[in-house]
Amino acid sequence: MSGGPASTTAARREVVLGLRSVSKRFGRVVACDDVSLDIGAGEIRGLLGQNGAGKSTLMKIVAGFVRPESGELTIHGKTLGFGDPVVAAERGIAMVHQHFSLVGPMPVWKNVTLSDRGHTRVDRSGVSRQITEVGRRYGLDVDPDAIVDDLSVGERQRVELLKCLRRQPDVLILDEPTSVLTREESTALFRVLRRLARERGQSVVLISHELDEMLEVTDRVTVLRDGRVVSTVESAEASADSLAHEMLGQDFAVSAEVLGLSVEGSHASRARTHAPPRRRAAPAGHDVPVLELADIKVTSAEGHALLDGVNLEIAAGEILGVAGVAGNGQEELTGLLSNLIGPDSGEVRVEGRPIRTGRGRQLGRAGVGVIPADRHDSGCVLEMTVAENLALGSLDGMVRWGVVRQQQLHELGRRLVADFRIITSSLGAPLRSLSGGNQQRVVLARELARKPCVLVAAEPTQGLDIGARGYIWDRLREAAATGTGILLISSDLAEIMALSHRVAVINRGRIIGTMPRADVDTAELGRMMGARTHDRG
Amino acid sequence: MTAAEASPPRPAAAVAVRPPRLPLSDYLRVGALLAISIAAAIGCAALLLSVTGSSPATVFGAMVSGSFGSRVALTATLNHTGPILLVALGALAATRSGLLNIGQEGQISIGALFGVAVGLAVDAPRGITLLLILATAAVAGAIWASLASLLRFTRGGSEVITTLLLNFVGFQVVSFAVNRPWLLQEDLPEGSVLSASPQSNPLPPAGHLPTLAQGPGFRLNSSITLAVGLALVLAFLLARTRWGFELRTVGLNPRAARRSGVSPALVGSGALAISGALAGLAGGVLLTGTAFRVNDGFSNNYGWEGLLAALVAGSVTLAVIPSSLLFGALRAGSGVLAATGVSPTIVGAVQALVVIAVTLPLLYLNRRRLRALLQRTGVSRT
Numbered sequence: 001m002s003g004g005p006a007s008t009t010a011a012r013r014e015v016v017l018g019l020r021s022v023s024k025r026f027g028r029v030v031a032c033d034d035v036s037l038d039i040g041a042g043e044i045r046g047l048l049g050q051n052g053a054g055k056s057t058l059m060k061i062v063a064g065f066v067r068p069e070s071g072e073l074t075i076h077g078k079t080l081g082f083g084d085p086v087v088a089a090e091r092g093i094a095m096v097h098q099h100f101s102l103v104g105p106m107p108v109w110k111n112v113t114l115s116d117r118g119h120t121r122v123d124r125s126g127v128s129r130q131i132t133e134v135g136r137r138y139g140l141d142v143d144p145d146a147i148v149d150d151l152s153v154g155e156r157q158r159v160e161l162l163k164c165l166r167r168q169p170d171v172l173i174l175d176e177p178t179s180v181l182t183r184e185e186s187t188a189l190f191r192v193l194r195r196l197a198r199e200r201g202q203s204v205v206l207i208s209h210e211l212d213e214m215l216e217v218t219d220r221v222t223v224l225r226d227g228r229v230v231s232t233v234e235s236a237e238a239s240a241d242s243l244a245h246e247m248l249g250q251d252f253a254v255s256a257e258v259l260g261l262s263v264e265g266s267h268a269s270r271a272r273t274h275a276p277p278r279r280r281a282a283p284a285g286h287d288v289p290v291l292e293l294a295d296i297k298v299t300s301a302e303g304h305a306l307l308d309g310v311n312l313e314i315a316a317g318e319i320l321g322v323a324g325v326a327g328n329g330q331e332e333l334t335g336l337l338s339n340l341i342g343p344d345s346g347e348v349r350v351e352g353r354p355i356r357t358g359r360g361r362q363l364g365r366a367g368v369g370v371i372p373a374d375r376h377d378s379g380c381v382l383e384m385t386v387a388e389n390l391a392l393g394s395l396d397g398m399v400r401w402g403v404v405r406q407q408q409l410h411e412l413g414r415r416l417v418a419d420f421r422i423i424t425s426s427l428g429a430p431l432r433s434l435s436g437g438n439q440q441r442v443v444l445a446r447e448l449a450r451k452p453c454v455l456v457a458a459e460p461t462q463g464l465d466i467g468a469r470g471y472i473w474d475r476l477r478e479a480a481a482t483g484t485g486i487l488l489i490s491s492d493l494a495e496i497m498a499l500s501h502r503v504a505v506i507n508r509g510r511i512i513g514t515m516p517r518a519d520v521d522t523a524e525l526g527r528m529m530g531a532r533t534h535d536r537g
Numbered sequence: 538m539t540a541a542e543a544s545p546p547r548p549a550a551a552v553a554v555r556p557p558r559l560p561l562s563d564y565l566r567v568g569a570l571l572a573i574s575i576a577a578a579i580g581c582a583a584l585l586l587s588v589t590g591s592s593p594a595t596v597f598g599a600m601v602s603g604s605f606g607s608r609v610a611l612t613a614t615l616n617h618t619g620p621i622l623l624v625a626l627g628a629l630a631a632t633r634s635g636l637l638n639i640g641q642e643g644q645i646s647i648g649a650l651f652g653v654a655v656g657l658a659v660d661a662p663r664g665i666t667l668l669l670i671l672a673t674a675a676v677a678g679a680i681w682a683s684l685a686s687l688l689r690f691t692r693g694g695s696e697v698i699t700t701l702l703l704n705f706v707g708f709q710v711v712s713f714a715v716n717r718p719w720l721l722q723e724d725l726p727e728g729s730v731l732s733a734s735p736q737s738n739p740l741p742p743a744g745h746l747p748t749l750a751q752g753p754g755f756r757l758n759s760s761i762t763l764a765v766g767l768a769l770v771l772a773f774l775l776a777r778t779r780w781g782f783e784l785r786t787v788g789l790n791p792r793a794a795r796r797s798g799v800s801p802a803l804v805g806s807g808a809l810a811i812s813g814a815l816a817g818l819a820g821g822v823l824l825t826g827t828a829f830r831v832n833d834g835f836s837n838n839y840g841w842e843g844l845l846a847a848l849v850a851g852s853v854t855l856a857v858i859p860s861s862l863l864f865g866a867l868r869a870g871s872g873v874l875a876a877t878g879v880s881p882t883i884v885g886a887v888q889a890l891v892v893i894a895v896t897l898p899l900l901y902l903n904r905r906r907l908r909a910l911l912q913r914t915g916v917s918r919t
Contacts, residue, residue, distance in 0.1 A: 339797075379796075392793065427554050428553075
């Protein structure tokens with residue numbers, strides 16, 4: 001691809017960590033494709049890319065958690081074998097994972113010593129002194145005797161950092177360290193990182209998809225896309241625009257087309273994926289939006305705003321794509337429309353009528369269907385039969401005197417199994433006995449068979465192969481064509497671009513912009529997704 | 538993809554309704570396992586008995602003849618099976634909704650206590666008195682169990698713990714009532730020199746369960762027909778009604794239930810109330826069928842045995858009938874055995890070995906479901 005490490009500063013630095021032609025695939029998915037990287041001493045390097053671009057996999061390879069098919073890894077010029085985290089740690093590679101690995105009920109000092117090897121006895125006061133000392137030196141103040149459960153997220157991250165720094169690593173890898181932090185905590189973390197780089201000559205690799213912080217803290221940024229290195233640039237010379245462009249690719253239509261073409265043997269779907277779908281004009285008199293969210297607020301038990309005044313409108317027959325980095329409120333949005341959580345304030349209106357969510361049957365009866373991101377969570381019941389799963393939530397029409405009429409249950413099952421080509425031994429087989437793709441079809445079939453006026457599709461093709469993906473896209477387009485308003489929540493931009501009529505961007509629990517598909521500027525979209533917009537306010 | 542949709546709808550008969558049967562070899566394997574484990578249990582029991590100085594042959598003979606060997610024995614077995622089956626049905630209703638009710642001992646006691654109070658207080662024709670007693674017992678059991686759902690669904694307290702602890706409260710309530718002359722303690726004839734014993738007065742004959750068969754030394758009451766009838770009803774309700782469908786959904790995936798508009802708290806507290814009602818009814822049946830009065834220790838392990846019968850039955854609702862029969866037979870058989878002078882501890886151990894032997898092969902069949910059930914108990918909050 002384009003670009004390359006043509007930097008002069010790199011040449012001056014001693015190379016601490018070197019990767020040569022590293023490739024890794026998971027089944028048919030290529031996670032890393034011939035990646036080479038050099039990280040210098042005292043350098044803070046950013047790894048930028050979308051979800052699934054291969055950033056985390058690459059760094060897990062470095063830290064020994066994942067073994068690649070081919071390639072070479074060197075530390076200070078000496079080759080290091082793959083696939084052994086203990087050896088990698090001994091050779092000076094430390095990694096702070098996105099999800100912390102701390103034992104909540106234990107004090108800080110115990111957590112710090114947990115992964116120590118070869119000790120029969122832990123010197124508590126020595127460890128505590130060390131924690132205080134290292135903490136003071138780098139501005140990572142934590143009370144060694146505090147219980148981890150009582151610490152804030154930012155403090156827990158400091159404990160993770162202390163765990164690593166105590167061993168004086170040569171390379172410190174941080175995977176999405178700021179995704180759980182407040183702005184202040186992030187700034188404090190960056191200050192620590194710069195100090196480490198300057199005073200210790202610490203090499204740091206920072207994985208992120210937030211453009212601003214990349215520019216703020218790193219010396220250089222390597223952009224990954226689909227497992228390949230797209231470019232490596234000096235942060236001082238880069239702009240958010242240029243990074244967004246490289247992260248997202250030149251042209252969404254092209255990537256969508258590639259996916260569409262891979263759908264086996266369907267000319268119709270091939271033709272349709274080229275152009276953004278046309279929206280069928282809403283029938284006259286139906287200009288009330290099928291779904292409206294008015295100033296929805298949802299707060300976590302700890303008091304964080306998960307949805308912070310969300311406003312959305314979907315017209316009949318419209319597909320509204322909600323783009324955003326995972327963890328910015330998408331889960332709560334789906335939960336709200338899945339009847340799992342009720343809003344703290346604000347109103348959900350379906351076809352103009354206010355609907356109570358979080359309990360009761362109103363949402364389902366109003367005609368809101370949901371394909372949840374994790375079908376096992378609320379989408380199906382694995383131990384119940386295929387027929388029962390297909391009827392879940394739509395028993396209303398097949399009950400007489402409280403008795404579910406078996407004939408109707410089986411008729412619905414037979415029809416949907418045939419229509420959606422669900423492969424199963426029988427209607428009475430437990431859903432667990434179906435393959436993942438067929439389980440997803442059961443969920444899709446059930447939700448679409450109800451002819452919902454609103455369909456929420458959260459990551460509807462996550463984890464599915466390209467054939468299944470094209471099939472589900474086609475079904476969603478058909479549903480929209482018959483007047484269903486679809487809320488497509490996806491972290492996959494290609495999916496958003498291929499299906500949506502309009503695109504909304506969600507960031508930290510807020511919709512920070514909505515634009516027609518035709519007006520989508522990729523760079524702008526990337527910037528909005530990565531921005532920390534509401535910290536301004 | 539689109540080609541298929543353009544074509545006219547297919548004839549909808551492509552997929553079978555029932556899953557294919559398990560291959561015969563699976564049943565044979567379970568059968569073989571059953572034979573082996575029963576043989577092993579008998580071996581262990583024989584060893585235990587000879588070590589403790591009893592003759593295994595006599596003991597096994599007594600157990601078989603004491604449970605099925607005569608009309609007297611068979612009657613005892615069936616009279617025990619009735620209340621055990623009722624308790625088991627209740628336990629099943631709770632476990633299917635993802636809750637584990639282990640408070641049947643207390644619910645039996647409380648049911649019987651209120652049943653006897655009503656039976657002694659009213660003076661009505663036979664049918665009405667009996668119905669009043671049984672209804673009161675069921676309602677009292679339901680309310681007692683509902684204390685646990687109140688704690689669970691408003692405060693998040695695990696029903697496993699609260700139902701268990703409510704047992705002891707229930708025992709104390711019964712003990713208190715039968716030790717107070719102004720409450721339910723037995724009246725003594727004027728001028729009696731004996732002190733009153735901690736038990737209630739006997740029920741009048743109007744409050745006795747109808748007799749199915751009678752003869753010298755035995756009286757078969759109708760608890761078994763009531764229990765089997767209710768088993769059929771519950772099996773139908775669980776499998777075929779909307780209520781059963783939603784209850785199973787809540788038990789297996791509460792989030793999917795909420796998503797489809799079903800309230801796990803509502804369904805769960807309903808199931809726990811039914812569970813308590815059936816245990817209370819078992820108390821009422823014991824009272825009106827065999828005991829006729831309430832005393833300390835009234836529940837006498839019927840609750841535990843019913844709970845075990847339900848766990849042995851596992852995922853197949855109607856399997857509670859044979860499993861309750863097994864527990865009923867063991868109870869009758871060991872009653873006779875105890876009369877032969879073998880230590881009750883040894884009798885208990887032999888009984889437990891037989892249960893394990895019968896259960897193991899069934900557990901092997903139900904292992905997956907049971908595991909899923911146990912994962913849910915008490916842990917999943919809604």
